[in-house]
Amino acid sequence: MVKLERSEVLGRVTRKDAVSEQGITTWTLIKEAIREKRKNEAIELLSFLRKECWIDQVAFINKSLAYIAENHGEQEVEKALRWWRSVLQKAGDGIYSMSLEELIQYQCEEIRASLNLGGKDCFSVSEETERFVISVDPTHITRLSRATRNEPAKVLDVTQASHPWSWGRTGVPYYCARCCLWWEIMPIEERGYPIRVHEYPENPDDPCRILYYKEPESIPREYFSRVGKERDPSRFKL
C-alpha cells in the first residue's frame, strides 16, 4: 500500500511504503490509480513523481566542466565539449538527419524535460516569416542560477574569459556553452551555417531565445562573426 508521508530529511513528502513495495515504480502506481478512477490519488502521486524524477544532472555536468576549467584551463572545456559531440555523431545521433520541424520538436522535448515544470507556458514557440523563435521564460531557463542565489554551493560555474564558444562573453555557464559549440560553431565548420542560434540573455531577467532560420541564407552575418566565423554562402551545404 502506497504511503505518501512527510520526510523530515527531505522536507517534503516521500513514499514510505513497506520496504518490499519500494521497488514498485511510481509510474505504475499512477497508472493503477487512473485505471481504478482514484483521481485524487493519481494527481497526488503525479505531483510526487515530478519531484522524484528531478535529479539535477545538468548541475553535475557543469561542475565536471568547471573542474576541467579550473585545473586544466578553459580551453580544455572547448575540447571536451567538441569531443563529446563527435562521439554522439559517431554513435549515429538521429538529430543530425532531422528536418527543421523535427529539430524544433525535439528541442522542445528537451526543454520540457530539463525544466521539469508544470504549467501551460513553460516556453513559447512562434513562427515568423524567416524563422522560428523559441523563447524560454527567464524564470525557468536561469532557474538554476536564480534558485541558487541564496545557496552559493549550487551556483553554476561560468566562463571566466570570453571565448568564441561562449558567444564572446564571460559569465556563461559551461553547460550553456555547449549550445554555442554544438549548434553554432561546429555546424558552421561542417556545413557552413549554424543549425540554430541563441540569444543568450545578458540580463537574467530576459528570456533565452533560440532562433531556427528556415533558410541558411537568411542568417545574419553577426551570428557568424560573434563566434569567430565568417559568413560564406558559397560554403553552405544545403
Place this chain on the structure above:
Amino acid sequence: MIRLKHSDILGRKIRKDDWNDIGASTWSLVEEAILEDDEKQALELLDYLYEEGKAFHDFTSDMWAGCVTYVGSNFGEEEVESIWRYIVSDTVLGSEATRGDTLERIYVGAELWRGHYMKDGEFNLVEEEDRYVLTLDPCPTGGRMLITGRLEAPYNLAKTSKPYPWSWNRAGIPWYCTHCTICRCIMAIESSGYPVRVHEYPEDLSGRCRLIYYKHPESIPDKYFAEIGMSKHTSKAGA
C-alpha cells in the same frame, strides 16, 4: 492541439503539437487528462512523459560520464578520483542521503533510484536482520551504460586499468561507477566514520549491482572498509 506521433528517427513517440501548444508541460497535460477522466489520453501521455524524461536523463547521464572519461583519458587515471571529489563535495556530503536514521535513508535512496527512470522488476529491496539489501538489475545509470554499449566504441567510456582503493581495488571498473565508492563510501567514512552504504559490484559487469545499507554502523563488516583501503573506526559514527 496536442499530437503524440511516432518519430521514425527516434524510434518512439514525440509531441508534434501545434507551436502554440508545444510549450505546455507534459506533466500538466497528464494532470488535465486525469481530471477530465480521459483515461486513454492520461495513460498515453504518462507513457510519453516517461520517454521524454528518460531521454534527457540518459543524455545527461552519458555526458556526465563523458566528462569524467575526458579528464581521465587526457590528464591521467588518477584524476578520476579528484574530479569525483570535486563534483560531489558541495552537493552530496551533508545531503539527504547522509542524514536521518537508516530507514529514512532507505526511503531517500529508494526515491533516488526510482527517479532514475527504473522500471518495475529492476529494483528489489529486502530487509534482513541487520541490513537492507537493494538490488538494481540493472543499475539505471552505470549498469545501463554497461549493457547499452557505452563502454565500447564510439563512446569508449573508460574503465580502471588497475586496482585503486576507489574502484574497490579492482581493475576494469567503469570510471563512472567509481563515484559510488568515492562519495558513498570513502568520503562518507572520512566524514562520519562509516559508509552510507556498501556495494557488491558484480564481477561479470552485467549491470546488476547490490547496495547494502546496514542498520547500525557497528555491524558493517571490516571487509567493506578494507576493500577500499580504509579501516573501521566507528568512533565518529553518529557524530
